[in-house]
Amino acid sequence: xxxxxxxxxxLHALLGANLGLSVDEAHYAxxxxxxxxxxxxxxxxxxxxxxxxxxxxxxxxLLRLVPGLFWLGTVLxxxxxxxxxxxxxxxxxxxxxxxWAMAALLLAPLLHILGIGLLxxxxxxxxxxxxxxxxxxLMDRAPCDSLAQWLLLGLLLGLAGLSxxxxxxxxxxxxxxxxxxxxxALLRKPGLWLATLGALVLVSPVVLWNVQNHWVSFAYQLxxxxxxxxxxxxxxxxxxxxxxxxxxxxxxGGVGAGTxxxxxxxxxxxxxxxxxxxxxxSGGGSSLPHWTAPAWVALAPFAGVGLxxxxxxxxxxxVQALVLLQALACVALxxxxxxxxxxxMEGKTASAESSDAPNPFADLHGWDxxxxxxxxxxxxxxxxxxxxxNWTLASRIGWYARxxxxxxxxxxxxxxxxxxxxxxxxxxxxxxxxxxxxxEPPLGAHGFAQCHKLERLEVRRWGYAVSSFDFYAxxxxxxQPEPRLKSxxxxxxxxxxxxxxxxxx
Numbered sequence: 007x008x009x010x011x012x013x014x015x016x017l018h019a020l021l022g023a024n025l026g027l028s029v030d031e032a033h034y035a036x037x038x039x040x041x042x043x044x045x046x047x048x049x050x051x052x053x054x055x056x057x058x059x060x061x062x063x064x065x066x067x068l069l070r071l072v073p074g075l076f077w078l079g080t081v082l083x084x085x086x087x088x089x090x091x092x093x094x095x096x097x098x099x100x101x102x103x104x105x106w107a108m109a110a111l112l113l114a115p116l117l118h119i120l121g122i123g124l125l126x127x128x129x130x131x132x133x134x135x136x137x138x139x140x141x142x143x144l145m146d147r148a149p150c151d152s153l154a155q156w157l158l159l160g161l162l163l164g165l166a167g168l169s170x171x172x173x174x175x176x177x178x179x180x181x182x183x184x185x186x187x188x189x190x191a192l193l194r195k196p197g198l199w200l201a202t203l204g205a206l207v208l209v210s211p212v213v214l215w216n217v218q219n220h221w222v223s224f225a226y227q228l229x230x231x232x233x234x235x236x237x238x239x240x241x242x243x244x245x246x247x248x249x250x251x252x253x254x255x256x257x258x259g260g261v262g263a264g265t266x267x268x269x270x271x272x273x274x275x276x277x278x279x280x281x282x283x284x285x286x287x288s289g290g291g292s293s294l295p296h297w298t299a300p301a302w303v304a305l306a307p308f309a310g311v312g313l314x315x316x317x318x319x320x321x322x323x324x325v326q327a328l329v330l331l332q333a334l335a336c337v338a339l340x341x342x343x344x345x346x347x348x349x350x351m352e353g354k355t356a357s358a359e360s361s362d363a364p365n366p367f368a369d370l371h372g373w374d375x376x377x378x379x380x381x382x383x384x385x386x387x388x389x390x391x392x393x394x395x396n397w398t399l400a401s402r403i404g405w406y407a408r409x410x411x412x413x414x415x416x417x418x419x420x421x422x423x424x425x426x427x428x429x430x431x432x433x434x435x436x437x438x439x440x441x442x443x444x445x446e447p448p449l450g451a452h453g454f455a456q457c458h459k460l461e462r463l464e465v466r467r468w469g470y471a472v473s474s475f476d477f478y479a480x481x482x483x484x485x486q487p488e489p490r491l492k493s494x495x496x497x498x499x500x501x502x503x504x505x506x507x508x509x510x511x
Contacts, residue, residue: 007105014112015078015121021340022070022122025370026402031123032373033401033421035060035069039408044215046222046421051168052126073128077121080303081111083135087307090142091266092314099314103262106317107310110258111303113332115339116251120299126170127299133166134176134300138276138307141180145187145269156197157204164208171227172297175280177205179273179304186272219424236289244288244295251295252302253332255325259305261312276304346371348470364442368473369402372465376438376475377406379463384410384436387460387479393435395445395489397422403438410436415448415487431485437478444492447478455482 027035037045037053038060044050059069088107092100111117120128140159149155163180166173184192192198216223263274281301287293316325342350347367380392380403391411394400400422404412413429414422429435437457439445447457457480465472 007108010112011078011081011108014118015074017340018074018077018118018121019067019071021344022074023065023067025066025122025343026373027066027405028123028369029398029401030125032405034124034126035405036401036408036421036425039405040425042215043211043218044223046219046424047226048126048170048223049168049209049212050215051129051165052124054168055129056124069124070122073124074121076124076128076132077117080132080135081108083132083139084108084111084303084306084310087135087139087142088310090139091262091270091307092311094267099318102314102317103307103310105310106258106313107307109329110253110255110306110309110313113255113329113336114252114302115332115335116296117299117302118336118339120296125296127296129169130166130173130176131300131303133162133169133173134276135303137162137166137176137180138273138304141183141276142270142273144184150188150195150197153197153200156195156201160201160204161208163201163205167205167209168212171223172280172284172300175283176276176300179275179279182275182279183272187269222419237291238289240291241285241289244285244293247295248298250335252298253335254328255313255332256302256305256309258312258316259308261315262308262310263312265311265315266308273304274308277301277308343367343370346467346470346472348468348472365472368442368465371467371472372463372475373402374406375465376440376463377403377408379461379475380407380436380438380477381410383460383477383479387436389434389436389479391426391429391433391435393429393437393480395437395439395448395487396443399438399440399443415453416489417487428485429483431483433483434479434481435483437480439476439478441474441476446490446492448480448487448489451484452486452488453484454480455484456480 034048034052035056037048037050038056041053041057042050045053055072056069059072084107085104088103089100092103095103117131120131137159140155140162143149144155144159159180163173163177166176184198188195212223259274259277263271278301281298284293284298284301313325316322345367347365351365351367384390384392384407391413392403392407393413393415394403395415397414397416397418397420400412400414404410404422411426412422413426413435414420415429434454437447437454439447447459448454449457457478460477460479463475463477465474
């Protein structure tokens with residue numbers, strides 16, 4: 007199994023070296039390019055972890071070794087958790103539980119994405135597994151009297167808090183488990199308060215930054231978490247996506263939970279608390295599939311125990327079928343990422359008149375060439391900034407066109423306003439438009455006095471058209487943004503008459 011782990015790690019590294027950064031990855035890489043105590047939408051650790059490599063201008067292939075190592079650490083921690091949950095059984099049963107726990111993670115498609123791209127969830131799922139293991143230790147009497155064990159707990163809680171705000175769910179699970187094991191006597195443990203103090207000291211940069219920036223992170227997270235009106239349909243969609251993204255093998259956690267010692271079963275709260283809360287929030291449309299990754303990681307050791315029992319009792323056909331299906335999904339997902347969905351998604355672009363989703367895999371291709379082209383064109387036109395009309399476009403062009411400033415031309419406040427500020431009235435910028443999220447050139451009262459189209463960069467993958475970038479030299483900004491998506495007719499007309507530039511293979 008260790009050989010398979012290293013093979014998957016190597017495949018992650020190979021795939022990561024051949025894909026551009028996603029929108030979230032580029033955003034967090036920019037954290038590292040702008041070191042700070044914290045940031046608008048997340049705590050700072052995802053940026054701090056990359057800062058040495060970004061400071062050395064390391065290539066993407068090297069940056070992606072960071073999430074690969076955290077993924078590897080997560081899987082190994084889950085293996086140790088499975089061994090501990092089955093410690094009262096034979097070594098053979100323990101080994102089988104450990105094997106199946108790792109297998110359940112290896113066959114979860116979405117977890118491979120977090121093993122390639124560094125997101126806050128990549129960090130948090132590792133810290134959550136470590137916290138779960140450390141909590142199990144502290145539930146026993148002897149470790150509970152060791153200050154070193156409590157200091158380790160405080161360190162892990164602090165690192166989790168520096169990774170993502172949803173670490174509060176893991177902290178709640180730690181508290182619930184330890185109170186269940188020790189009762190009110192827990193409050194008389196000096197180590198508890200030492201761990202709490204240590205965790206608070208570690209997360210203090212987040213608090214200090216928010217004090218300096220009018221608590222914008224907490225206000226944003228509260229608004230973001232609240233979502234819109236609650237609908238059962240959103241919840242059903244969320245649950246279906248979860249089943250596809252993480253795979254049914256992890257559901258054997260329910261079987262495993264019924265077989266472990268009763269006092270250990272309480273650590274299921276590391277799964278239950280975040281999953282229930284995020285499932286409820288999904289009803290308001292505010293929960294993304296990967297947010298539950300730490301919860302599923304916490305369920306994996308229980309799934310290992312359950313799968314081992316099912317396998318030992320001879321009921322193997324269902325498990326074998328699911329292993330095959332999930333393995334195919336884990337192979338198919340990287341394949342379509344590498345090909346940008348070609349040829350099945352050629353020509354899929356967005357417009358104001360179409361409800362069809364654009365090609366989701368086009369995100370990973372062409373931004374490096376677009377960034378390089380943007381730097382060259384900006385220099386030729388005497389421009390010192392890039393502008394985009396949607397915040398989701400800012401991080402990738404910002405990363406690949408750095409050190410050019412990036413202005414987001416829409417009426418919202420985000421991290422890019424903290425880095426570059428709003429484009430000044432009368433200002434100029436190189437406007438970049440992307441075919442997968444195309445906007446009309448902003449002119450007049452809600453745009454620039456003039457925008458001159460410079461060229462179009464075509465992005466191709468394996469001989470197929472994937473997307474294109476349009477570059478405009480725009481001057482005389484009004485300061486009153488009102489972005490409008492291009493209609494299908496406008497897009498067709500522009501395609502027929504657009505000046506083209508170099509093509510990105």
